[in-house]
Amino acid sequence: MDILNVSGVSKCYGKGKASVQALKNISFTVEKGKFIGIMGASGSGKSTLLNLISTIDYATEGNIIINDTNITKLNIKKADKFRREKLGFIFQDFRLLDSLMISENIGMPLVIQKRKRDEIEKKVNEIMRILDIGRLAEKYPYQISGGEKQRTACARAIISEPELILADEPTGALDSNNARNIMILLKKINIELGATILMVTHDPMSASYCDKVIFLKDGRITNMLNREISDNNIFYEKIVKCNSKLQHVICQEKEDVQN
Template structure:
């Protein structure tokens, strides 16, 4: 099986001498192709920092990161941009859709940026929109659709280029439970049927229970790791809750 993410001893510190804050403390992480991995931990544990570093949006202080065979730390600005465009897909909590573009245009944006041929581009958009069930709203603008629809649009945009790695930062954070379940089902399907590799940061144990593996971080260090294996989603959910209470993130984080 192919290794998509390989991160070694990633360290990230903020601040100047005397007042150093370590957000990530020598974290190692390996993700195989087709895995759906969740990252959990209390607020300030470094989840988002980790995701940003892997997303090439932020730079680690030290360490090594290889994604789909590319060492990303030596790349310059332009190479990184192209890398993000071609290899990565993003889903954010606040959707990050462009208000001036229709749903369809938002989805096809990465393909347009990669200067893909129009006919192929339209085909891809149709296929992806169907998968997420948003074909009917393709010509609407973001402010005309619901939060769930927005997030499914964002997800469509993220996978339309068939990225090597899909990064999701609290994708269900702003959704009601029905919309959240729909999205999570779609992501799970994506990883099972199309071997999509997904890395998802979440606070939500319910969302995490859809993953195949969940990594827990505390104070910038790896705390533990849970693998779903053969257990049912419900059992896995319970296990996640147990770890969370051991982690002591407070009850607020468990909902």
């Protein structure tokens, strides 16, 4: 079952001669319970695509369907409601509220949904136990490490059991050790909780935890790699090779323009 269907999506900013086409006829699907990565150089359209899927922005053309809801047809009010209730988010800069304890940050999506206090406390405790961050419950964001902040952000993203989790460079602000730990955690969330994750990343190591990696260049999909075996190292090598070819093409095009 496809939980996400992106069909013929294009995004254009501006009008006339000043217009810029950020995405060009993008199409792909994501099955329920899969972990999908999106890679590409700066300016390739990764962030634009994520903004469209997250209902923050609207496509110029095409359709984006999340679990039978065509989000391109939603008005602003309905899009906001859909985002709150159906999507989970993990950001590079964590976006935790310093004035709230870790347990309160994790429970915030349920507070916004106006869930009962007892239900929120029970769910927060359950998620903290699963992600092994119970010790952080009464601490504040400024009292914990970057890796712990991202674990907290992961807990916040999954507490409302969203249909789709969108992760924007989740390891971008972390050192290599914490980055690997977060990817192990995301894979655990994907497998054990059945969460569907769409992750934007520039890091081949992070992408190697995905089931499939989609490569973007100049607003178009240039390649897709599917995981064929469970060995992360082999998949990592394939991702590096594909990414290197893409970077070589970009460098060659820049040289051609300069000449």
